[in-house]
Amino acid sequence: MSTSIVKIENLSHRYTKAWAIKDINLEIKNIGVTGLLGSNGAGKSTTMNILCGVLNQTQGRVLIDGIDLRAFPLEAKKLIGFLPQNAPLYLDLTVDEYLRHCAYMRRIPDGQVKQAMEEAKERCGVAHFSKRLLKNLSGGYKQRVGIAQAIIHKPKMVVLDEPTNGLDPNQIAEVRELIKEIGSDRCVIFSSHILSEVQATCDSIRMIEQGQVVFNGTVDDFNNYIAPSSMVLYLNNPPAEAALLAVEGVTQVKTLDKHRVRVSFEAEPSIAEKIVSLSVSQGWRLQELHLERSSLEEIFARLSNKVK
Numbered sequence: 001m002s003t004s005i006v007k008i009e010n011l012s013h014r015y016t017k018a019w020a021i022k023d024i025n026l027e028i029k030n031i032g033v034t035g036l037l038g039s040n041g042a043g044k045s046t047t048m049n050i051l052c053g054v055l056n057q058t059q060g061r062v063l064i065d066g067i068d069l070r071a072f073p074l075e076a077k078k079l080i081g082f083l084p085q086n087a088p089l090y091l092d093l094t095v096d097e098y099l100r101h102c103a104y105m106r107r108i109p110d111g112q113v114k115q116a117m118e119e120a121k122e123r124c125g126v127a128h129f130s131k132r133l134l135k136n137l138s139g140g141y142k143q144r145v146g147i148a149q150a151i152i153h154k155p156k157m158v159v160l161d162e163p164t165n166g167l168d169p170n171q172i173a174e175v176r177e178l179i180k181e182i183g184s185d186r187c188v189i190f191s192s193h194i195l196s197e198v199q200a201t202c203d204s205i206r207m208i209e210q211g212q213v214v215f216n217g218t219v220d221d222f223n224n225y226i227a228p229s230s231m232v233l234y235l236n237n238p239p240a241e242a243a244l245l246a247v248e249g250v251t252q253v254k255t256l257d258k259h260r261v262r263v264s265f266e267a268e269p270s271i272a273e274k275i276v277s278l279s280v281s282q283g284w285r286l287q288e289l290h291l292e293r294s295s296l297e298e299i300f301a302r303l304s305n306k307v308k
């Protein structure tokens, strides 16, 4: 069995009296982008700070590629790249000066520093700003440099805490593309409370609420978390509402206009099939059947309420 890139076991943290996170278990086996979702104060930053060895947990264990982060911090941290919520940029340095400093901090051997810098700059699209002072870069490019420092030592796991916070829509789109790109050959974990962002960027989602994991699955699992319970039919020859109400499982029928009708139903996997076959046998002439899925916000709200 291969070792998981990240494994968090029974992780809990208490800052003062209250627990910020409680008994979190989480495992990431494959490369790709994982979104850590949660409302403000849910415990995302606390989890990420512990995951990167910036904060010592009160209880539990973090294993990076099988290495216990607390027991062997130097070995484990070689495998970790981190961009905290406020990027640790020295604004009076140029991009090159800053990345050289990061390479030194990451203990990259002298002979490999130049190549490591070039590769990180190239990958993050900042090579043409090598000599520019960080304070003269736009927010989006500052974030790119922040990501470049996180990957300069080629870590197996990169953690990005709300990397698109404070950027304009174009910059957000560019940084999301970059996150996907760097997730093509390593494990990237990034936090956000923007649902559409996580949906657009991630392969899988973990959601934390009030310090507990309330969801663990793929983006599709997340989108389908609440099974649809209504559909809109477009019928050229719609029947009386009573005929649809008579279908087993249908709980409510609402005529929307001359051709469209909304049908609410109880959890019933074959309901669409029944309506299609009735349409054929009764001559309702069904043109369209659209299952109404819950909005991401509804799913988020349902999961947020799941906390015991």
Ligand SMILES: Nc1ncnc2c1ncn2[C@@H]1O[C@H](COP(=O)(O)OP(=O)(O)OP(=O)(O)O)[C@@H](O)[C@H]1O
Residues within 6 Å of the ligand: 015, 016, 019, 020, 038, 039, 040, 041, 042, 043, 044, 045, 046, 047, 193
């Ligand atoms: N240094 C601290 N001292 C005391 N309590 C803290 C500290 N940092 C965070 N907390 C508390 O721990 C809980 C989790 O906070 P955390 O910052 O991990 O959440 P978050 O999900 O990252 O939120 P946000 O999206 O707002 O950054 C919150 O109740 C917060 O108030």
